[in-house]
Amino acid sequence: MLLVEMIIGGFVLDLLLGDPPTWPHPVKLIGRAIAKLTQAWNQVKFSDRQRTWLGVLLWLIIVGGTGVVAAGIFWLIRVNHWATLIVGTYFCYTCLSVRGLAFESHKIMRSLQRGDLALARKQVGMIVGRDTEHLSAEEVCRATIETVAENTSDGVIAPLLYLALGGPILGLMYKAVNTLDSMVGYRNQKYRAFGCFSARADDVINYIPARLTWLLLMGSSMLLRDDYRTAFIVGRRDRQQHRSPNSGFSESVVAGALDLRLGGPHTYFGELVVKPYIGQASAKPATTVDIARTLRLLYVAAFGGVILLVGLRLLVEGFLI
Numbered sequence: 001m002l003l004v005e006m007i008i009g010g011f012v013l014d015l016l017l018g019d020p021p022t023w024p025h026p027v028k029l030i031g032r033a034i035a036k037l038t039q040a041w042n043q044v045k046f047s048d049r050q051r052t053w054l055g056v057l058l059w060l061i062i063v064g065g066t067g068v069v070a071a072g073i074f075w076l077i078r079v080n081h082w083a084t085l086i087v088g089t090y091f092c093y094t095c096l097s098v099r100g101l102a103f104e105s106h107k108i109m110r111s112l113q114r115g116d117l118a119l120a121r122k123q124v125g126m127i128v129g130r131d132t133e134h135l136s137a138e139e140v141c142r143a144t145i146e147t148v149a150e151n152t153s154d155g156v157i158a159p160l161l162y163l164a165l166g167g168p169i170l171g172l173m174y175k176a177v178n179t180l181d182s183m184v185g186y187r188n189q190k191y192r193a194f195g196c197f198s199a200r201a202d203d204v205i206n207y208i209p210a211r212l213t214w215l216l217l218m219g220s221s222m223l224l225r226d227d228y229r230t231a232f233i234v235g236r237r238d239r240q241q242h243r244s245p246n247s248g249f250s251e252s253v254v255a256g257a258l259d260l261r262l263g264g265p266h267t268y269f270g271e272l273v274v275k276p277y278i279g280q281a282s283a284k285p286a287t288t289v290d291i292a293r294t295l296r297l298l299y300v301a302a303f304g305g306v307i308l309l310v311g312l313r314l315l316v317e318g319f320l321i
Contacts, residue, residue, distance in 0.1 A: 001317065003167050004310055005085060007160070010092025011306050018099030026066075026094050026172055030179050034062055038184055041194070048193040055194040059180055059201060066176040070169045091168035095175050097155035098302045101127075101148055102295050108144050109288045112137055129182070131267040141286035145294045146262050149217075149254040150247045152298050154178055157216060157305045158209035164309040177205050187243075188271050203245050210246035213301065214239060216308075217250055220300035221257040226293070231257035234279055241276040248278060254297060255279030258290050 019025065041054040070091065077083040104127050111120035120140050125132040128143050135143065158178070163171040177198075184191050185199035214235060221228040234256030235249070242248030242263065255262045261279035265272055 001314075002081075002085060002088070003164075004313055004317075006088035006092045006168065007163050007310055007313075008306070009085075009089035010094075010163075011096060011098075011160075011302075013089065013093040014096040014099050016099070017093075018103050019097065026091070027175055027179055030062060030066060030176050031183065033065075034058070034180060034183050037061065038194070042184070042191070051193040052196055055184065056197045058184070058194075059177075059198050062180055063173055063176045067169055067173045070172045074169065088168045091172055092163055095159040095163060095168070095171040097151065098298065101151055101155060101298060105144055105148055105291055105295055108140065109291050112140060112288050129186070129268060131270065138285045138287075141288060141291055142260070142262055144291050145254060145258075145260065145286055146251055148291070148294045148298055149250045149262075152217065152301055153206065153210050153213035153246065153250050156298070156302045157213040158206055160302075160305045160309050161209050161212065164313045174205065177202055186268060187273070188269055190269065206246045210249040212305075214249040214253055216301040216304045217253040217257075217297055219304060220297045221253065223300055224293075224296055226257040226297070227259060228257060230259065230280070238276075238278045241278050243273075243275055252278050254294055255283070257297065258293055259283050260286050260290060 037058050041058065042051060046054065073087060074084065077087060104123070108120050108123045111117075111123060117137055117140070120137070121132045121135055124135070124140050124143050124147075127147050130143065132140070132143065155178075159171050159174055162174040166173075180198040181195075181202035184195035185202060186192070186195055187199070218228065218231060218235060221231045231253045235253040238252040238255070239249045242251065248263075251262050254260070255278045259280065261277055261281065261283040263275050263278040265274045267273070
């Protein structure tokens with residue numbers, strides 16, 4: 001029951017507070033550690049084979065180290081129920097990003113509505129990995145929608161699943177996996193060898209969450225009275241139309257539900273990457289209204305995920321007792 005209280009408390013805190021930039025955050029520490037080791041190890045003086053193995057070592061140090069540190073903290077406070085509850089709730093809160101996604105998306109929407117495309121490009125560049133300097137207003141909208149759709153899985157449902165399975169320790173280890181992928185898991189020349197293991201590990205660990213997110217977004221599109229029939233058609237047809245084995249699952253449902261065409265070629269670090277399109281060829285251009293509708297899908301799916309996963313956790317605990 002303590003873990004359930006932590007998860008619910010963390011979810012409520014995320015909805016209320018989001019991610020204040022000045023607050024301490026485990027992911028920031030994880031990111032700094034990744035950056036330092038990447039700077040030291042991902043160098044041209046090493047061969048591709050050496051960089052591949054150094055990338056494996058990086059993953060083991062970051063993910064394993066995160067688990068060890070988190071477990072050590074809980075071991076130190078294990079005799080105090082309230083300290084365990086407070087620290088565990090805080091860690092659960094830092095694993096989730098519902099409010100953070102909505103906050104960043106609303107900033108982009110406001111900039112586009114004011115006609116400040118230059119600012120919107122910079123803002124969307126803070127939440128996507130692609131180059132954004134030359135995006136049109138419609139492309140900024142699509143980039144925002146794709147990021148919200150993908151992070152409905154990576155930033156909400158997947159952490160909830162791992163929190164329900166293994167508590168804050170496993171939840172933080174998942175965040176370490178996801179942060180590694182976002183920082184070094186690119187397929188360009190710079191990171192292809194060094195980030196290969198991080199990218200593949202992220203694919204494996206997000207396999208089940210991506211498919212669970214697909215189901216939750218389908219249910220959300222029905223509850224919100226979006227075009228859930230097309231969401232199912234496009235979601236079934238295009239869910240694997242992505243270079244990632246997982247990202248297409250959430251994007252395809254959103255594309256179908258909102259009559260959008262997502263994906264396609266993008267530029268990363270000056271290098272054009274050709275990706276398949278997701279959605280109907282006749283779909284309408286994306287607008288700020290569609291960003292708002294995507295956020296509604298995010299919130300409904302998030303609540304659905306909490307109810308489902310907390311409910312399953314309570315069932316398991318009741319069975320074991």
